[in-house]
Amino acid sequence: xxxxxxxxxxxxxxxxxxxxxxxxxxxxxxxxxxxxxxxxxxxxxxxxxxxxxxxxxxxxxxxxxxxxxxxxxxxxxxxxxxxxxxxxxxxxxxxxxxxxxxxxxxxxxxxxxxx
Amino acid sequence: xxxxxxxxxxxxxxxxxxxxxxxxxxxxxxxxxxxxxxxxxxxxxxxxxxxxxxxxxxxxxxxxxxxxxxxxxxxxxxxxxxxxxxxxxxxxxxxxxxxxxxxxxxxxxxxx
Numbered sequence: 001x002x003x004x005x006x007x008x009x010x011x012x013x014x015x016x017x018x019x020x021x022x023x024x025x026x027x028x029x030x031x032x033x034x035x036x037x038x039x040x041x042x043x044x045x046x047x048x049x050x051x052x053x054x055x056x057x058x059x060x061x062x063x064x065x066x067x068x069x070x071x072x073x074x075x076x077x078x079x080x081x082x083x084x085x086x087x088x089x090x091x092x093x094x095x096x097x098x099x100x101x102x103x104x105x106x107x108x109x110x111x112x113x114x115x
Numbered sequence: 116x117x118x119x120x121x122x123x124x125x126x127x128x129x130x131x132x133x134x135x136x137x138x139x140x141x142x143x144x145x146x147x148x149x150x151x152x153x154x155x156x157x158x159x160x161x162x163x164x165x166x167x168x169x170x171x172x173x174x175x176x177x178x179x180x181x182x183x184x185x186x187x188x189x190x191x192x193x194x195x196x197x198x199x200x201x202x203x204x205x206x207x208x209x210x211x212x213x214x215x216x217x218x219x220x221x222x223x224x225x226x227x
Contacts, residue, residue, distance in 0.1 A: 058214075
């Protein structure tokens with residue numbers, strides 16, 4: 001039971017480089033999310049996807065790109081990394097429906113440092 | 116939009132009881148989650164409240180008052196392993212999106 005997996009778990013990159021964080025889930029959940037977590041800010045939603053080929057912006061989308069060609073994968077790309085994007089990134093998935101308490105399941109996180 | 120407020124940090128003694136509060140202001144409400152997050156790990160689900168009242172689950176209980184925009188997480192018989200961050204998340208009811216918004220979390224330190 002793999003659940004939801006992220007890669008890489010740890011990454012150091014230079015300012016201006018492109019970085020892609022991968023996310024894969026085995027539950028066939030319709031919703032997938034990318035959050036970043038920074039001290040003092042908690043979990044902030046970057047992008048989310050309600051289904052394959054459907055993506056939408058969250059609270060802090062600037063500087064990030066996502067795609068979802070397959071239900072199980074939801075990669076996050078930093079097109080030109082900046083130091084302010086140093087953070088812990090969590091991918092998550094869920095079956096969000098009206099009137100239900102379906103929880104969000106998180107991956108183990110990707111620690112990204114931009115130098 | 117939504118505004119969620121939790122204390123930043125709390126400390127408690129092993130074996131004691133601690134209550135972590137969460138207040139929220141939201142244009143629509145469809146439930147409140149509590150998550151636990153140990154340092155360096157992913158958040159994990161603790162509880163979900165959609166109706167007023169207390170939900171008990173072992174040593175952890177969660178309470179909700181929708182009219183007051185208020186919830187609390189009650190941890191009994193505290194153990195050292197309960198040292199973690201506790202995240203409150205509110206699920207909206209409007210706009211066709213049911214994506215929870217997270218508070219900044221409360222860091223709980225349990226000492227002997």
